[in-house]
Amino acid sequence: MMFLKIDGIQKSFGKEGRREQVLKDISVDVREGEFVSLLGPSGCGKSTLLNIVAGLNRPDSGVLQLDGRDIVKPGKERGMVFQQAALFPWLTVEENVMFPLKGMPKEEARETAKKYLRLVQLSQYAGHHPHELSGGMQQRVSIARALAMDPAVLLMDEPFGALDEQTRMRLQGVLEEIWIETKKTIIFVTHSIQEAVRLSDRIIVMGTHPGRVLQDIEVKLERPREGHLKEMAAYEESILGMLKTENDKVEEEEQNNAVGY
Amino acid sequence: MRLVIKRLVFFVSLFLIWELAVRLFQVPAVLLPAPTDVFRALGEMIADGTLFRDLGASFMRLLVGLAIALLIGLLLGILLAKSKTADETLGSLILALQSIPSIVWLPLAIMWFGLNEKSVIFIIVLGAAIVMTINVRTGIQNVSPIYLKAAQTMGASGPDLFFRVMLPASVPYFVTGTRLAWAFGWRALMAGELLSTGPGLGYTLKYASDFGRMDMVLGIMIVIGVIGVTVDLLLFQRFEQQVRVKWGLEPSA
Numbered sequence: 001m002m003f004l005k006i007d008g009i010q011k012s013f014g015k016e017g018r019r020e021q022v023l024k025d026i027s028v029d030v031r032e033g034e035f036v037s038l039l040g041p042s043g044c045g046k047s048t049l050l051n052i053v054a055g056l057n058r059p060d061s062g063v064l065q066l067d068g069r070d071i072v073k074p075g076k077e078r079g080m081v082f083q084q085a086a087l088f089p090w091l092t093v094e095e096n097v098m099f100p101l102k103g104m105p106k107e108e109a110r111e112t113a114k115k116y117l118r119l120v121q122l123s124q125y126a127g128h129h130p131h132e133l134s135g136g137m138q139q140r141v142s143i144a145r146a147l148a149m150d151p152a153v154l155l156m157d158e159p160f161g162a163l164d165e166q167t168r169m170r171l172q173g174v175l176e177e178i179w180i181e182t183k184k185t186i187i188f189v190t191h192s193i194q195e196a197v198r199l200s201d202r203i204i205v206m207g208t209h210p211g212r213v214l215q216d217i218e219v220k221l222e223r224p225r226e227g228h229l230k231e232m233a234a235y236e237e238s239i240l241g242m243l244k245t246e247n248d249k250v251e252e253e254e255q256n257n258a259v260g261y
Numbered sequence: 262m263r264l265v266i267k268r269l270v271f272f273v274s275l276f277l278i279w280e281l282a283v284r285l286f287q288v289p290a291v292l293l294p295a296p297t298d299v300f301r302a303l304g305e306m307i308a309d310g311t312l313f314r315d316l317g318a319s320f321m322r323l324l325v326g327l328a329i330a331l332l333i334g335l336l337l338g339i340l341l342a343k344s345k346t347a348d349e350t351l352g353s354l355i356l357a358l359q360s361i362p363s364i365v366w367l368p369l370a371i372m373w374f375g376l377n378e379k380s381v382i383f384i385i386v387l388g389a390a391i392v393m394t395i396n397v398r399t400g401i402q403n404v405s406p407i408y409l410k411a412a413q414t415m416g417a418s419g420p421d422l423f424f425r426v427m428l429p430a431s432v433p434y435f436v437t438g439t440r441l442a443w444a445f446g447w448r449a450l451m452a453g454e455l456l457s458t459g460p461g462l463g464y465t466l467k468y469a470s471d472f473g474r475m476d477m478v479l480g481i482m483i484v485i486g487v488i489g490v491t492v493d494l495l496l497f498q499r500f501e502q503q504v505r506v507k508w509g510l511e512p513s514a
């Protein structure tokens with residue numbers, strides 16, 4: 001039995017009076033402890049798929065199971081990190097990380113928060129408020145907050161998409177270290193090929209109109225990957241080539257549509 | 262610092278021109294007293310304690326009225342934000358009431374409560390509760406969806422989500438509501454006191470006017486203005502600014 005089973009997911013949205021299919025027959029199986037990226041252009045439904053796994057959105061049909069149990073609503077066993085850090089500004093950094101730990105004795109929750117703040121190297125900012133932190137630091141707190149409740153799966157929706165290139169690179173390193181240390185199952189949505197190759201065990205390449213799985217690529221590179229620039233570049237190139245074919249198809253479709261008008 | 266100097270120069274020259282004009286054209290004191298007379302009258306009121314007694318009485322009423330108004334506003338605002346039906350029915354009534362200055366309720370209030378403090382407090386509550394209600398409602402309805410999503414993925418729902426996320430996220434709106442409630446309440450208080458009974462700043466103003474003491478009238482007007490501006494600018498706007506920066510609604514200076 002698969003750890004996270006995504007089988008035959010269909011999803012369409014009503015748009016200007018007609019239905020538009022965003023996800024067509026998506027099937028992905030994720031093993032425990034695997035780092036899987038959903039890679040694709042905007043509009044391929046990768047974020048929608050992640051929201052469905054988070055339970056924030058319901059699929060029209062299909063099977064969705066984590067560890068044998070159906071996913072019907074959001075739950076603590078699936079932590080999520082968004083593109084915006086979404087920290088609560090009225091709480092300190094530490095209180096933010098303690099937010100999902102409701103029900104745990106205060107002292108234990110505080111210790112847990114400290115532990116995860118150490119993991120993202122922000123212990124010294126525990127007492128600060130989010131507005132005093134840079135975007136990259138806020139996103140690290142947000143990762144700590146999602147990890148603090150010890151979820152079975154960590155869902156990440158373009159978590160570094162709003163950051164500058166340097167910060168982005170650094171946080172990729174931080175995340176890789178966290179993954180090596182915690183061996184969390186991670187599903188990571190990105191439109192950056194570089195990012196997907198740098199971080200993932202497997203890359204699910206998605207295409208658009210309707211959103212569907214194009215290819216399932218395994219990345220067999222040693223970690224940490226910082227030093228394997230050449231091998232990473234080879235992977236990037238092959239994915240790029242494949243996406244190019246897909247892009248040509250999209251362009252052709254668009255042109256055909258334009259003629260239709 | 263330059264701002265302070267500019268303002269100082271402006272106000273000193275304003276008083277100088279006023280003083281000169283009154284003396285030059287020999288304006289009778291019942292029409293427009295000279296600023297020196299106004300400040301002398303103010304000094305007298307401070308010396309014999311009337312000013313502080315009046316201020317105390319007025320502020321007592323205002324605080325009682327504001328406390329009631331804020332509580333009502335908070336509860337009503339939450340109701341309107343949470344219930345669509347309430348918003349569509351009661352909400353429209355509250356918007357309509359907003360366009361009626363609360364002081365016009367005074368004749369009715371006097372019939373209901375008598376010519377006393379209760380009537381004035383009623384006027385304050387009416388004026389202040391409505392702006393508070395509207396701000397609380399807007400605040401709760403405008404909570405950023407990303408906060409709600411994030412909280413849901415961390416297991417929050419129902420009352421937990423409301424008290425731990427929606428209410429604290431709306432605090433900037435509550436602060437704005439409180440500031441506006443104060444501003445409306447302060448104006449309603451003066452109007453109410455002017456038309457009803459004392460002791461109080463508005464009442465003393467009417468008393469002075471009955472005796473033709475325009476120096477006292479102007480003196481009290483200056484006190485009303487100074488207090489209004491001080492509380493609004495130094496207290497509320499500063500606090501509001503701090504809250505907005507902390508809540509990430511404005512970049513820190």
